[in-house]
Each structure stands twice: as structure tokens, then as C-alpha cells.
Amino acid sequence: MIESKLSDRALPPLPAAQDPAAWERERTSMLDILQREEYGRMPAAPAGVTAELLERDDSFLANRAVCETITLSFVAEGREYSFPIRVITPKLRRKVPYFVTLSFREELFDRYLPLEEICMRGYGVAVVHYKSVAGDDDDFAAGLGPLAGDRTRPDAPGKIALWAYAASRTADYLLTRPECDAKNLAVIGHSRLGKTALLCGACDERFRFVISNDSGCSGAAITRGKVGESLGRITEVFPYWFCPGYRKYAEKETSLPFDQHWLLALIAPRHLLVGSAAEDLWADPASEYLACCAASPAWRIYGKSGLKHFDRLPVPGEACHAGTVGYHLRPGAHFMARTDWVRYMDYIQANRAK
Ligand code: GTR
Numbered sequence: 001m002i003e004s005k006l007s008d009r010a011l012p013p014l015p016a017a018q019d020p021a022a023w024e025r026e027r028t029s030m031l032d033i034l035q036r037e038e039y040g041r042m043p044a045a046p047a048g049v050t051a052e053l054l055e056r057d058d059s060f061l062a063n064r065a066v067c068e069t070i071t072l073s074f075v076a077e078g079r080e081y082s083f084p085i086r087v088i089t090p091k092l093r094r095k096v097p098y099f100v101t102l103s104f105r106e107e108l109f110d111r112y113l114p115l116e117e118i119c120m121r122g123y124g125v126a127v128v129h130y131k132s133v134a135g136d137d138d139d140f141a142a143g144l145g146p147l148a149g150d151r152t153r154p155d156a157p158g159k160i161a162l163w164a165y166a167a168s169r170t171a172d173y174l175l176t177r178p179e180c181d182a183k184n185l186a187v188i189g190h191s192r193l194g195k196t197a198l199l200c201g202a203c204d205e206r207f208r209f210v211i212s213n214d215s216g217c218s219g220a221a222i223t224r225g226k227v228g229e230s231l232g233r234i235t236e237v238f239p240y241w242f243c244p245g246y247r248k249y250a251e252k253e254t255s256l257p258f259d260q261h262w263l264l265a266l267i268a269p270r271h272l273l274v275g276s277a278a279e280d281l282w283a284d285p286a287s288e289y290l291a292c293c294a295a296s297p298a299w300r301i302y303g304k305s306g307l308k309h310f311d312r313l314p315v316p317g318e319a320c321h322a323g324t325v326g327y328h329l330r331p332g333a334h335f336m337a338r339t340d341w342v343r344y345m346d347y348i349q350a351n352r353a354k
């Protein structure tokens with residue numbers, strides 16, 4: 001059944017490769033195509049980042065964690081940039097795996113981020129408020145906006161690329177911290193920030209876990225045959241999320257040289273986690289699940305399973321978490337729920353690098 005659902009979508013196949021070395025060559029050109037045609041060219045990484053500690057609370061979460069407010073600065077393309085992050089680290093006498101969390105809200109206490117529970121399970125959290133990186137609009141003058149360069153270029157980066165770039169700079173910094181468990185870094189985001197987490201994880205191989213919650217159109221969902229939001233609609237309402245050239249595929253999805261399963265496949269052989277919400281038809285859970293199925297052959301090149309899925313669509317409440325790709329379908333609407341976080345943490349606990 002899944003085979004026939006996938007063949008109905010008439011996806012461009014993943015490039016053929018017999019072994020990891022051949023796949024990695026293909027991977028480089030796939031990444032190039034996705035940047036050129038969809039998200040824009042990711043600016044080059046800076047030589048390094050510097051961190052300035054602005055505030056430190058040593059008795060955070062009833063004295064069980066430390067909360068630091070930090071400004072990260074770096075020089076890229078001849079110009080200095082900075083943005084703030086918040087780093088919450090549980091007080092443990094061992095290394096801590098961090099979530100780089102792309103956040104919609106500036107306030108730390110956010111009902112979509114069960115901070116205390118995450119910390120008590122032994123994870124650190126680095127919160128990147130997306131609008132503190134670059135506004136969610138077509139203004140490219142403020143924040144990291146100028147890094148996009150000339151936005152009349154068809155492959156100039158859009159805001160998703162700039163937010164993803166900031167998540168990678170956050171990883172640059174976290175990896176300098178002695179308590180950071182470098183082997184188990186995760187990047188996570190919801191919706192537009194789920195698209196961002198996927199792009200970040202596709203480009204930046206330091207993330208072992210790449211987590212997309214309800215990312216939908218131009219995120220984890222296949223574009224061809226998708227219900228709800230379409231490429232035409234998203235590039236009309238949010239053209240600045242993407243490179244200007246992406247819009248040319250509006251109502252011409254079948255001429256895209258790729259589909260979103262390519263983006264997911266770039267995460268192989270690391271772990272990809274996709275969460276959908278059953279009522280979120282705008283994002284289209286079935287198209288997210290099918291994308292995970294279609295991307296899975298990339299993991300098999302490395303001798304890994306990819307998504308261990310059913311030969312049918314999942315029903316609300318089900319999870320396929322036994323493979324290197326994980327998928328779950330939560331009952332309910334479009335948001336990042338505590339139950340999504342619990343699913344992701346359970347998966348990470350079972351798949352952590354020792
Ligand atoms: C919607 C947009 C979606 C999704 C969502 C969000 O308006 O159409 O692609 O990203 O916003 O970010 O909450």
C-alpha cells in the first residue's frame with residue numbers, strides 16, 4: 001500500500017548510490033540543488049564565534065540547573081553579527097546532550113517548552129528566539145538579514161536559511177563548552193521552525209538528532225500531491241522564507257528537480273525524527289509520513305534501517321520509533337505538545353551515542 005501511495009506521488013527518485021562514498025558525492029549535489037532552488041545558499045561558516053555572558057542564574061529550576069543569557073558574535077562576509085541565546089544546563093556531574101531549540105517566543109517560560117522536565121531528564125537546552133536572529137518578514141536589513149546579500153539573486157538565502165545558520169552558530173558555541181556531550185547534539189523546531197531544523201540538520205552534520213515537529217509544506221511533507229498548504233500558497237504568503245527563485249515552481253510542482261524526501265535523506269545516516277499532529281491537515285501528516293518512507297533508502301546505503309514503517313498510514317497515537325528514522329502521529333492540532341517532547345526524548349534516550 002505504501003509503495004502504491006508513493007508511486008501515485010511520482011517523486012523524483014533519490015540519486016542511486018551503492019555505497020556511502022558514492023552517496024556522499026550525490027549528497028553534495030543534492031544539497032546544492034536544494035539550496036539553489038528552495039532555501040537559498042547558506043552563508044559560509046565563520047572562523048569562530050565569541051560568547052559574552054550577560055546574565056547567569058545559578059539557582060534556576062529550584063537550584064537544579066544553571067540559566068545563562070549569552071550574546072554570540074561572529075564575523076561573516078566582512079561584517080560583525082550577533083544574536084542572543086539562553087542556555088539552560090542541568091547540574092549533573094556528567095556531559096549533557098543539548099537541544100538547540102528554535103523558539104517562537106522570547107520568554108523562556110513557554111507552555112510549548114517543558115523546560116523543567118527536559119532538564120530533569122538530563123538534557124540541556126539552548127534556546128534561540130528566531131526573531132532575535134532575523135525578523136519574520138521581508139526586511140533583510142536588521143539582525144542577520146544582511147548575510148542574505150542581494151535578495152534579487154534567485155538563490156539568495158531566505159529567512160529559513162538564516163535561522164538555520166544561527167542554530168549552527170549556536171552549535172559552534174555549545175561545542176566549546178566542556179560539559180557538552182558533542183556526540184548527541186539535537187536541533188528541534190516546530191512548524192516554520194521545524195523546516196528550519198531540517199535545513200540546519202541537513203547542512204550541519206554535527207547534529208546527531210534532527211527533529212521536525214509539524215513542519216509541513218517545504219519542510220517534512222512531500223510537495224507533489226500534498227493537501228493543505230501548497231508551494232504556490234507558501235511562496236505567495238511567505239516569499240522571504242525561501243530564495244526568490246523558489247516561487248517559479250508555484251503551481252508547477254511536477255517540474256521541481258527534487259521533492260522534500262531529498263531534504264530528509266540528507267540527514268542520513270544520523271537520526272531524523274518527524275512528528276505530525278492528526279488534525280494538522282494544513283501541514284498534511286500523510287505527506288510527512290510518506291516523505292520519511294521515501295527518504296529511507298538513503299539510510300540503507302549505510303546499512304541502517306531508515307523508518308521502520310507499517311504498510312499503511314499510521315493512526316493517531318501511533319509511533320514508528322524502532323528505526324534510524326522515527327515518526328509519530330499525535331492526536332490533536334498544530335502545536336508542539338509535551339507529548340511530542342516526551343516522544344522525542346524517549347527516542348533519543350534509546351538511540352544516544354555512548
Ligand atoms: C503557517 C504556514 C505553515 C507553518 C505555520 C507556522 O501559516 O503556512 O507553513 O510554517 O505557519 O510556522 O506556524
